[in-house]
Amino acid sequence: MQKRKISIIGSTGSIGTQALEVIDKLRDKFEIIALAGGHNIELLKQQAEKFKPHYTCLGEEGLEKICSDKENDIILVACSGKIGLKPTLTAIKNGIDIALANKETLVMAGDIVMCEAKKYGVNIIPVDSEHCAIHQCIKNISQVDKLIITASGGPFLHKTVDDMKNATVEQALAHPRWNMGKKITVDSATLMNKGLEVIEAHHLFGFDYNDIEVVVHPQSIVHSAIEYKDGSVVAQLGLPSMHIPIQYAITYPERYEGIKSKSFSFADIARLDFEKPDFEKFPTVKLAYKMGKLGGTATVCMNAANEEAVFAFLDGKIKLYDIYSITKKMCNEHQIIKNPTIDEIFEVDKDIRKQVKNLLNSK
Ligand code: MG
Numbered sequence: 001m002q003k004r005k006i007s008i009i010g011s012t013g014s015i016g017t018q019a020l021e022v023i024d025k026l027r028d029k030f031e032i033i034a035l036a037g038g039h040n041i042e043l044l045k046q047q048a049e050k051f052k053p054h055y056t057c058l059g060e061e062g063l064e065k066i067c068s069d070k071e072n073d074i075i076l077v078a079c080s081g082k083i084g085l086k087p088t089l090t091a092i093k094n095g096i097d098i099a100l101a102n103k104e105t106l107v108m109a110g111d112i113v114m115c116e117a118k119k120y121g122v123n124i125i126p127v128d129s130e131h132c133a134i135h136q137c138i139k140n141i142s143q144v145d146k147l148i149i150t151a152s153g154g155p156f157l158h159k160t161v162d163d164m165k166n167a168t169v170e171q172a173l174a175h176p177r178w179n180m181g182k183k184i185t186v187d188s189a190t191l192m193n194k195g196l197e198v199i200e201a202h203h204l205f206g207f208d209y210n211d212i213e214v215v216v217h218p219q220s221i222v223h224s225a226i227e228y229k230d231g232s233v234v235a236q237l238g239l240p241s242m243h244i245p246i247q248y249a250i251t252y253p254e255r256y257e258g259i260k261s262k263s264f265s266f267a268d269i270a271r272l273d274f275e276k277p278d279f280e281k282f283p284t285v286k287l288a289y290k291m292g293k294l295g296g297t298a299t300v301c302m303n304a305a306n307e308e309a310v311f312a313f314l315d316g317k318i319k320l321y322d323i324y325s326i327t328k329k330m331c332n333e334h335q336i337i338k339n340p341t342i343d344e345i346f347e348v349d350k351d352i353r354k355q356v357k358n359l360l361n362s363k
Contacts, residue, residue, distance in 0.1 A: 010079030012037035099249035101127035110203030132245035133223035133236035195288020305330035
């Protein structure tokens, strides 16, 4: 069998390094065209020595080159933030399949990205465990009535609102199930991450927001589910390891043993719990639904405001709950552009970030 030619954008990040662990187990299945790292030049060097990509690049420069390199069969977009958006669109225009781990791509420009993917016949395979689960469950999408996205609930699930209000950065970063980057871990503590995932699911699978449900499932074993018209529910289960969805996305539609370390056992897990999310304690999810339904640049505004506020929280400048109040304020004041161009999306993003910084400085 021919090797699959792959490039990784964000190879030195959390998803990127785990993707290379997967590829290390499947050396005969992949040829690496390019690795692009963010800041960690030492790690990128080590990766280059070990995996022998055709070339590497550091920072934003070079991403366009990688994404217009038709040698690639698939590109794993695993960088964080908005720098993933333009290169992803370039790859799509070049007919290269995308394994998508970058949230901003769909939250900021889901309409454009999905429309282009359809136009160029490109597959977008989600890496995020929830969307990856739904991707695995769906056989005939026209027969599906509802998407059910699971949420672990994060470190404050059974804590009080006061506990959350007084949360330290350390407490917010202590995620009970998943080991991830800092920004996404704070988003998981406020449940904004789930809100962003609802928006992504809407774009990826073309479902109305009213047909996407969030359920809290603390064990993170059921990664998400779908309900068919006839009432049948199909879920995807597995141990909470990002290796599994990463491997699925980059090897799709094939499946290999690869990274699998042990066999799944229901008896070992013993119980699976589910509960309704507490929207009073975690108002971010409702905000995300609201902005998603409004469409256009509403989600661009929410994403930018939230991210800047998360950075301010990580810097110790604001409290955990301020992330929500700042984001909500920006969303309420935002003049939505319907059907924005990519340039308009970036302008709104920049403008909102500036506004949040001004707001923080005036405090
Ligand atoms: Mg997720």
